[in-house]
Amino acid sequence: MxxxxxxxxxxxxxxxxxxxxxxxxxxxxxxxxxxxxxxxxxxxxxxxxxxxxxxxxxxxxxxxxxxxxxxxxxxxxxxxxxxxxxxxxxxxxxxxxxxxxxxxxxxxxxxxxxxxxxxxxxxxxxxxxxxxxxxxxxxxxxxxxxxxxxxxxxxxxxxxxxxxxxxxxxxxxxxxxxxxxxxxxxxxxxxxxPEWLHRHHGAAGDGLVIRGTPYADGRLLEQLFAMGASAVGDPTASHMVAVDARGPRFDGGIVTRITAIPYGMVVDASGARIDAVGAGQEPTHYARWGPRIAACERQTAYLILDADGLQRAAPQAFAPIEAASVSALAATLGLESAALETAVASFNATPPAGARPLTCTPFAAYPMRAGITFxxxxxxxxxxxxxxxxxxxxxxxxxxxxxxxxxxxxxxxxxxxxxxxxxxxxxxxxxxxxxxxxxx
Ligand SMILES: Cc1cc2nc3c(=O)[nH]c(=O)nc-3n(C[C@H](O)[C@H](O)[C@H](O)COP(=O)(O)OP(=O)(O)OC[C@H]3O[C@@H](n4cnc5c(N)ncnc54)[C@H](O)[C@@H]3O)c2cc1C
Missing domain, CATH: 3.50.50.60 (FAD/NAD(P)-binding domain)
Known part of the structure; x- marks a missing residue:
């Protein structure tokens, strides 16, 4: 009625x-x-x-x-x-x-x-x-x-x-x-x-994490467009943050966010350092890293820390992956050992402003993906x-x-x-x- x-x-x-x-x-x-x-x-x-x-x-x-x-x-x-x-x-x-x-x-x-x-x-x-x-x-x-x-x-x-x-x-x-x-x-x-992400991002969409509810699937929005409603904005532009790759694909919420990036160095899936200008120490640095990780091969990157960085960073939801040496860490992560050692050596030779060289054992890593907020x-x-x-x-x-x-x-x-x-x-x-x- x-x-x-x-x-x-x-x-x-x-x-x-x-x-x-x-x-x-x-x-x-x-x-x-x-x-x-x-x-x-x-x-x-x-x-x-x-x-x-x-x-x-x-x-x-x-x-x-x-x-x-x-x-x-x-x-x-x-x-x-x-x-x-x-x-x-x-x-x-x-x-x-x-x-x-x-x-x-x-x-x-x-x-x-x-x-x-x-x-x-x-x-x-x-x-x-x-x-x-x-x-x-x-x-x-x-x-x-x-x-x-x-x-x-x-x-x-x-x-x-x-x-x-x-x-x-x-x-x-x-x-x-x-x-x-x-x-x-x-x-x-x-x-x-996932189907919407794939349509707008191609294969890269399959590697993206959705930080929030799986129920806001956008299908009603598509219905509105089909009925003749006007669209605004860009479906390929998102607010994304660095999240732990071991978290759930949906609804991981705030706790899977990786906030320890200023205490270490980020490498891509080949073990090469991602040298990011202007994505350093500020409290919301993880939001700058989201799009960078999304642009990486397999939409995956790794935060590499040493024992000192790990100790200074706030605890994360998942335990860090630890190893006694850089090469052992590379082996655990499935990265090319020589590439990771070269990346650490270059980082240590000229650490970015505010960062410390990675020298204290054990070494540690967090695997990261890009998580979409909206x-x-x-x-x-x-x-x-x-x-x-x-x-x-x-x-x-x-x-x-x-x-x-x-x-x-x-x-x-x-x-x-x-x-x-x-x-x-x-x-x-x-x-x-x-x-x-x-x-x-
Ligand atoms: C992890 C995370 C942390 C955040 N932290 C903050 C923060 O600290 N501060 C801040 O300002 N913002 C934060 N945000 C953003 C904020 O949560 C959102 O902007 C806000 O909650 C959006 O509200 P909404 O009602 O517009 O949409 P939503 O919260 O997405 O709600 C939409 C609702 O519609 C329902 N729905 C969808 N399609 C249909 C359908 N076809 N039929 C019936 N129901 C449907 C869904 O189930 C859902 O309940 C965060 C977001 C996330 C993911």
């Missing part, structure tokens, strides 16, 4: 939850559909740690100040000015009220004094991490009377006289359909699909978050929010805490825009 599904939200990550809750607060009846099982609900926010938020004065959760102009300038700088300016301004303005809004909807935030979070004047951390935040928002959704269906994969949308018919596939192969006056698509960034590609939206069609028109009944439309403001580059902020702010705005349309 239409009256029971004024708004259908597709995707139960942070964007979908914020959209559903915001729309419900404005009086809409809302049904949220998510294709993951309940135990894995929440999309990639399960792995995430912090939001980037404007605060013109210090707050309990964010020390110092972080002004809107600063946020906008940083966004401009990392994207090379490639953002939709109106959307970027809505994002930054929306970040300022995000923390109180989330708290009013059950999310607890972490004061920096309460535990081990990196000091940051730009970002705030939900207490207990992303999973705790997601659980709190699902509790609020239930209390507000939002219908939630898990294991509900939306496979197609068809326009009908009353709005949209939404087709749903269940894991047992059964299909069903519900009707909605308005749909908000929050199905995440594409890329969590793809800079999605569906075009206007400044009200309505999907834009290839003829330039928009419908008042179809919205998109979250990483599926992130490329409208983030054609390239990244800023810490931006993914969650973008998804939550645009989710909330899309929910409000959609509710204004359906609630008279």
């Amino acid at each position: 239409i009256s029971e599904n004024q708004i259908v939200v597709v995707g139960g990550g942070i964007a979908g939850l914020c959209a559903a809750i915001a729309a419900r607060h404005l009086g809409a009846s809302v049904h949220l559909l998510d294709n993951s099982p309940a135990a894995l609900r929440g999309g990639n926010a399960r792995h995430a740690r912090n939001f980037r938020v404007v605060h013109s004065e210090p707050t309990q959760f964010a020390p110092d100040r972080y002004q809107a102009a600063e946020f906008l300038a940083e966004l401009d700088s990392v994207t090379g000015g490639g953002s939709d300016h109106t959307l970027a301004e809505r994002l930054v303005a929306g970040s300022e009220t995000l923390v109180p809004w989330l708290m009013a909807n059950g999310v607890a935030m972490q004061p920096p004094s309460l535990g081990v979070v990196p000091y940051s004047r730009r970002t705030v951390f939900p207490l207990g991490g992303g999973k705790a935040m997601i659980n709190a928002l699902y509790r609020t959704a239930a209390a507000l009377g939002i219908a939630v269906s898990n294991d509900a994969n939306v496979s197609a949308l068809h326009e009908c006289t009353s709005g949209w018919t939404v087709e749903i596939d269940a894991p047992d192969g059964k299909t069903s359909a519900i009707e909605a006056r308005t749909v908000i698509i929050c199905a995440g960034s594409p890329g969590a699909d 793809v800079h590609h999605g569906v075009a939206v206007d400044d009200r978050l309505r999907v834009v069609w290839t003829d330039g028109r928009c419908k008042d009944t179809l919205f998109a929010a979250g990483m599926i439309m992130a490329a409208n403001v983030l054609r390239r580059g990244y800023l810490a805490g931006l993914g969650l902020t973008l998804a939550a702010v645009f989710g909330r705005l899309a929910g409000e825009e959609a509710a204004r349309h359906v609630v008279r």
Whole structure:
């Protein structure tokens, strides 16, 4: 019945939850559909740690100040000015009220004094991490009377006289359909699909790791394009980081990230040193290494450390592979011994600024791959978050929010805490825009 599904939200990550809750607060009846099982609900926010938020004065959760102009300038700088300016301004303005809004909807935030979070004047951390935040928002959704269906994969949308018919596939192969006056698509960034990766990256796509949920597979995005929605961004451009090659292909989360690169040297699968300029000591160096590793043969590289570097680096999720000599390490890794010895000798002769020669035994290695966080590609939206069609028109009944439309403001580059902020702010705005349309 239409009256029971004024708004259908597709995707139960942070964007979908914020959209559903915001729309419900404005009086809409809302049904949220998510294709993951309940135990894995929440999309990639399960792995995430912090939001980037404007605060013109210090707050309990964010020390110092972080002004809107600063946020906008940083966004401009990392994207090379490639953002939709109106959307970027809505994002930054929306970040300022995000923390109180989330708290009013059950999310607890972490004061920096309460535990081990990196000091940051730009970002705030939900207490207990992303999973705790997601659980709190699902509790609020239930209390507000939002219908939630898990294991509900939306496979197609068809326009009908009353709005949209939404087709749903269940894991047992059964299909069903519900009707909605308005749909908000929050199905995440594409890329969590080996076939999609292969199509856009060729054989190199087979060697890429997906750091987040396997359920954001991008198939609904392809459906939108087939229906005539406009694309934005580049499917071959991704935010990637160095991850341990022994981690899972999907959903390894934050812990498989390799953060020890500044303490050693990186070689490729032939044992030759990858001499990377400008990818050294800064805290986010692993994001610079992602694309470099993706460009390597077999999309594999090795971080080589000595005992001193190993001791100075923070522990990693997987134990290092250790050996008494460089040649023994090469043999264990299956690398050409002479090539690795030459690489170590050349590194030791002129170590990069801030690095130490690799001389203390035992030697150690971490095998690495490139792990995708999100793809800079999605569906075009206007400044009200309505999907834009290839003829330039928009419908008042179809919205998109979250990483599926992130490329409208983030054609390239990244800023810490931006993914969650973008998804939550645009989710909330899309929910409000959609509710204004359906609630008279
Ligand atoms: C390992 C990792 C760590 C991160 N850390 C941070 C961080 O610290 N700070 C930060 O700001 N950002 C971080 N991010 C990014 C951040 O998590 C994402 O930007 C954000 O969670 C995206 O939210 P979303 O709702 O747009 O998409 P998603 O989280 O991808 O959610 C999409 C949802 O839609 C569902 N779905 C997909 N297709 C369908 C369909 N056809 N039918 C029904 N449901 C469907 C999926 O199951 C999923 O639940 C991290 C990402 C990863 C992978």
